[in-house]
Amino acid sequence: MNFSDRLAGAVERTGNPVLLGIDPHLDLLPEEFAVARDRSARRVDRAKAVARFCLELVELAKGRVPAVKPQAAFFEELGADGVAAFEEVVDAARDASLLVVGDVKRGDIASTAAAYARAHLAENGGGRCDAITVSPYLGADSLEPFIEAADANEGGLFVLVRTSNPGGTAWQTAGDVPIAGLVADQLTAWGAERLGECGLSNLGAVVGATQAAELAQWRERLPHAWMLLPGYGAQGAGAADVVGAFRSDGLGALVASSRGIAFAYAKDPAGAADWRGAADRALDAMIADLRSAVPHAG
Amino acid sequence: MNFSDRLAGAVERTGNPVLLGIDPHLDLLPEEFAVARDRSARRVDRAKAVARFCLELVELAKGRVPAVKPQAAFFEELGADGVAAFEEVVDAARDASLLVVGDVKRGDIASTAAAYARAHLAENGGGRCDAITVSPYLGADSLEPFIEAADANEGGLFVLVRTSNPGGTAWQTAGDVPIAGLVADQLTAWGAERLGECGLSNLGAVVGATQAAELAQWRERLPHAWMLLPGYGAQGAGAADVVGAFRSDGLGALVASSRGIAFAYAKDPAGAADWRGAADRALDAMIADLRSAVPHAG
Numbered sequence: 001m002n003f004s005d006r007l008a009g010a011v012e013r014t015g016n017p018v019l020l021g022i023d024p025h026l027d028l029l030p031e032e033f034a035v036a037r038d039r040s041a042r043r044v045d046r047a048k049a050v051a052r053f054c055l056e057l058v059e060l061a062k063g064r065v066p067a068v069k070p071q072a073a074f075f076e077e078l079g080a081d082g083v084a085a086f087e088e089v090v091d092a093a094r095d096a097s098l099l100v101v102g103d104v105k106r107g108d109i110a111s112t113a114a115a116y117a118r119a120h121l122a123e124n125g126g127g128r129c130d131a132i133t134v135s136p137y138l139g140a141d142s143l144e145p146f147i148e149a150a151d152a153n154e155g156g157l158f159v160l161v162r163t164s165n166p167g168g169t170a171w172q173t174a175g176d177v178p179i180a181g182l183v184a185d186q187l188t189a190w191g192a193e194r195l196g197e198c199g200l201s202n203l204g205a206v207v208g209a210t211q212a213a214e215l216a217q218w219r220e221r222l223p224h225a226w227m228l229l230p231g232y233g234a235q236g237a238g239a240a241d242v243v244g245a246f247r248s249d250g251l252g253a254l255v256a257s258s259r260g261i262a263f264a265y266a267k268d269p270a271g272a273a274d275w276r277g278a279a280d281r282a283l284d285a286m287i288a289d290l291r292s293a294v295p296h297a298g
Numbered sequence: 299m300n301f302s303d304r305l306a307g308a309v310e311r312t313g314n315p316v317l318l319g320i321d322p323h324l325d326l327l328p329e330e331f332a333v334a335r336d337r338s339a340r341r342v343d344r345a346k347a348v349a350r351f352c353l354e355l356v357e358l359a360k361g362r363v364p365a366v367k368p369q370a371a372f373f374e375e376l377g378a379d380g381v382a383a384f385e386e387v388v389d390a391a392r393d394a395s396l397l398v399v400g401d402v403k404r405g406d407i408a409s410t411a412a413a414y415a416r417a418h419l420a421e422n423g424g425g426r427c428d429a430i431t432v433s434p435y436l437g438a439d440s441l442e443p444f445i446e447a448a449d450a451n452e453g454g455l456f457v458l459v460r461t462s463n464p465g466g467t468a469w470q471t472a473g474d475v476p477i478a479g480l481v482a483d484q485l486t487a488w489g490a491e492r493l494g495e496c497g498l499s500n501l502g503a504v505v506g507a508t509q510a511a512e513l514a515q516w517r518e519r520l521p522h523a524w525m526l527l528p529g530y531g532a533q534g535a536g537a538a539d540v541v542g543a544f545r546s547d548g549l550g551a552l553v554a555s556s557r558g559i560a561f562a563y564a565k566d567p568a569g570a571a572d573w574r575g576a577a578d579r580a581l582d583a584m585i586a587d588l589r590s591a592v593p594h595a596g
Contacts, residue, residue, distance in 0.1 A: 023410070025409060025413075043422075043423040043424075071410060073404075073406055073410045073411070073413035073414045073417065074410070074413050076381075076413070076414065076417040076418075077413045077414075077416050077417045077422065078417075078422075078423070079381065079382075079385055079417070079422060079423050079424050079425055080378050080379070080381040080382035080384075080385055080424070080425075081378070081423075082417075083374075083377065083378040083381045084377075084378035086378075087377055087378055105404070105405055105406055105433075106371075106403070107403055107405075107433055107435075108371055108403055109461065109462075109463040109465075110463065111323060112321070112369055112371045112372070113371070115323075115371035115372050115374070115375045116371040116374065116375075118375050119371065119374040119375045119376075119377070119380075120374075124341075124375065124376075124377060125341040125376070125377050125379075126341075126377055126378070127377055127378075135403075135405055135433050135435045135436075136435060136469065137405075137433045137434060137435040137458055137461075137469070137470070137477075138433075138458065138461050138463060138465070138466060139461065139463060139464075139465030139466045139467070139468060139469050139470065140465045140468065140469065141463055141464060141465030142461075142463060142465060142466075160435055160436065163407070163435075163436050163437065163440075164407075165407040165408065165436060165437060165439055165440060166437075166439060167407075167436070167437030167438045167439030167440060168436060168437045168440075169437070170437060170438065170480070171434065171435070171437050171438065171477050171480050171481065172435070172437065172477075174473075174475040174477060174480055175472075175473035175474045175475025175476070176473045176474050176475075177472040177473025177474070178473070179435075179469050179470075179472065179477050182468070182469050182472055183469065
């Protein structure tokens, strides 16, 4: 089934649009995983600790949210051992019927882009994602090999359009023909040929939730795109800020949170002694917050 | 020593500005490495064949060119096993006194960008590069963690500015304030504070050699940047096209070629039976071609 419809089904089944980020910042891991940040330990043991932590997040997410988003950078930091952990986490999440958006932000041209796309979207001995994030700097033709792979594997893409960091504005929205708009319009043209039953395509867009005032405009300019909204929680956006990204049936956007859930213990009275409980409560609170403000499917 | 001076020394020592791309396209590998493309073989054995091929390219490059550029995508295609091969190749190239530009085109923000930077530029159990390519779509602040890591590790960056693919133009040079110019000007500002003895900084720029008419303009706009020029050979540019990127002392640019060297056997009468000889002759020809047209150091 088309990725867009698989995602719509998952959002309807769980009744919320949460995309749980799995970002194993080594320095923030609860104490029981401290070996992960011990530079004198064997790298493979550090990576195993990272995997253990992430597999607990997969358990937390299972059946409660539609999708998870492992962040490749924190795995890649531990080299090949970390990438093996990434693959283990991706495979476990898919086994748990979670959709997996690999946050890899890859981008290259021609046969090189095709290799990245095969690496992350095709059956390849482990670590196959349902969708990945990609960066459009190299131009429309650089995205085409990723689209071909997504189409061929019932997968999806989330293309960076307008990001949530303070510095995103200056370069993405400069001048009379900002690159963010060019990327969005190209996605809309491609998406129109790839609509699922839900009326959305497998070509999504990353649009920072911290740009609340702009979200409704992007929603209009990207009518077929699932919007991946980073910035909720740790970066300051709340449910009221993201509402403009949703269709009235509750589909069309995923709200990502990583540190705000996984590392909730740092702000919880129970602290690291109960990091699981803190994450559990933070996830409940996020789901409730979104249900109070955003139309919901399911 | 500052990356810019290390690179200047390597160019002067070898007397040429060739950046040998190590792109193990599985489908193009000579027959003796065919297991690499055999999807029924164990992934680890496929990755070992990839490593073997690449280690031969390292031997080919040793003492003859200043630097090599392994392309992460073709390794990543074989998952964690491929990344282990990437690390082996990077370490072997550094042991052979070649500078290593990891062609990873990573980009992300804040602590995530810092994790990517540590992954590829810091001592980390293998696979540490001297420099990496990065993508600027997310904005100037997204590059800062990479710069910090480069500075701290005597490493360098090559930031995508203007790429060699046909689709690069439409998005990178659109409107009255094109993003490529914004990125270039920011690099120039940062670079001015990071000059080595050679007068160049550790913050380089990727500028496609297929944009010959523009190269001299970019040279002027990026006075402190080492320019990494893809597009020579397979993508159609020749020595005459790249001359505008060089300073009169022969420093300031690296000319990359990957397929044109490693897979020269495909166009050589001797064919795959002598892929090493074909690569060797192609590398000699490229060095001679550049020395005929471009001012050279050393």
